[in-house]
Amino acid sequence: MRDHAVQAGLILCCALLLMAAACKKDVRQAASEMTGGGDPDAGKATLARRNCNACHKIPGVESSRATGGPSLEHWTQHQLIAKRYPNTPENLMHWIQDPRAMVDTTYMPSMGVQEKEARDIAAYLYTLE
Numbered sequence: 134m135r136d137h138a139v140q141a142g143l144i145l146c147c148a149l150l151l152m153a154a155a156c157k158k159d160v161r162q163a164a165s166e167m168t169g170g171g172d173p174d175a176g177k178a179t180l181a182r183r184n185c186n187a188c189h190k191i192p193g194v195e196s197s198r199a200t201g202g203p204s205l206e207h208w209t210q211h212q213l214i215a216k217r218y219p220n221t222p223e224n225l226m227h228w229i230q231d232p233r234a235m236v237d238t239t240y241m242p243s244m245g246v247q248e249k250e251a252r253d254i255a256a257y258l259y260t261l262e
Contacts, residue, residue, distance in 0.1 A: 160260050160262065161256075161260055163259075164255075164256045164257070164259035164260045165256050167256075167259060168226065168252050168253075168255045168256040168259065169222070169252060170252065171253045171254075171255055171257075172253045172256060173253070173256045173257040173259075174257075175250075175253040175257075176250075176252075176254040176255065176256050176257030177194060177257045179246075179250045179253055179257075180194050180254055180257065181194045181195070183246070183250075185244075185254075186199055187199055187201070188201035188202035188241075189201075189202045189203065189205050190204040190205065191204075191205045191206075192205070192206050193257075201240070202241060205258060205261065206261060207261060207262065208220075208259060208261040209259060209261060210262070214228050214235075215228065215232070215235060215236045215239060215241075217235070217236065218235065222255055222259070225251075225255045225258065226248075226251040226252060226255050227251075228241075229250075229251040229254050229255065230243075230246050230247075230248065230251045231243055
């Protein structure tokens with residue numbers, strides 16, 4: 134009897150892990166589609182390579198508890214970009230590439246982010262539920 138309970142518990146744990154992995158894949162796929170083919174993994178790497186974590190707290194990207202810019206945690210729950218623009222993929226990608234074109238008084242610098250990089254970064258951010 135005890136062996137059956139342990140076995141049933143292991144099966145349940147495996148099933149839950151598989152369901153969680155499937156949900157994560159769905160979120161990643163949706164983020165890629167909504168950004169026109171952005172790659173969340175490449176976006177995460179770009180955020181790290183460009184040192185965006187120097188100003189922003191970014192889940193999954195090592196940080197020194199940056200506080201200069203807003204936290205990017207739970208990005209999908211953010212309603213506005215720069216407190217002005219609806220959080221849409223188009224607005225986010227534009228903001229990432231040229232923030233001062235959208236808000237000339239922002240402290241966020243233009244970092245020379247290319248279109249593909251902006252697409253990838255946006256895809257990663259849209260996986261942050």
